[in-house]
Amino acid sequence: MNFRSLSIFVTALITMSVFYWVSSSQPPIPKLGEFQEIHNLHLSQSPFYDASGQSFQLSDFKGKLIILHSFASWCAPCIEEIPEMINFYKKVKDKNVVLIAVQREPLRDKIDMPGLPVYFDPGNKLVQEMNLIAGVPSTLFISPSGKAQLIVLGKALWESDTMHQKIEELLKK
Numbered sequence: 001m002n003f004r005s006l007s008i009f010v011t012a013l014i015t016m017s018v019f020y021w022v023s024s025s026q027p028p029i030p031k032l033g034e035f036q037e038i039h040n041l042h043l044s045q046s047p048f049y050d051a052s053g054q055s056f057q058l059s060d061f062k063g064k065l066i067i068l069h070s071f072a073s074w075c076a077p078c079i080e081e082i083p084e085m086i087n088f089y090k091k092v093k094d095k096n097v098v099l100i101a102v103q104r105e106p107l108r109d110k111i112d113m114p115g116l117p118v119y120f121d122p123g124n125k126l127v128q129e130m131n132l133i134a135g136v137p138s139t140l141f142i143s144p145s146g147k148a149q150l151i152v153l154g155k156a157l158w159e160s161d162t163m164h165q166k167i168e169e170l171l172k173k
Helices: 003-025 076-080 082-092 122-129 161-171
Strands: 035-037 065-071 097-103 118-120 138-142 148-153
Touching: 065 122, 065 161, 076 082, 082 097, 082 161, 148 161
Parallel strands: 065 097, 097 118
Antiparallel strands: 035 148, 065 138, 138 148
16 A cells, blocks of 8 residues: 555544534434423523513513523514414413413514413514524423423424423423
8 A cells, every 4th residue: 555545544534533523422412393301401591572672581580481482574484373373372371381382583573372472572582592403383281390402493293192291391491
């Protein structure tokens, strides 16, 4: 084996080793629409606002199961899931659950969600401060004790048995 062949072989071996090391050390890519557990997430204290301009923080809802749903008016899956989300919230809102639907755009692009308050997050600071994936829709579940527990990236199956089971489990934490 000549020097050139040996150097190509060693370079290929090193490249494959580095690729294997990097790919094995990365967390798995979450599947869209499925619940993923979250650990040690620092909750943001960035304010978000209702339609009247009143400021809120996540800590204002401590003691309740918080469902923080991030969406955008230009997002087709976000729009598609609105009817299911509204029906879901009607069923759980009396169970110490609050659904905080946070729209990323300014008030002029407000989406109508009858029976569900819509909040605004100027500059998308609320999601960014928690280092969450910035895609929409995304839904974060925060236990009544104030700890982030689960996230669903992409369109959630709001009226599924799994969703209702997860809500019951989180209410106990």
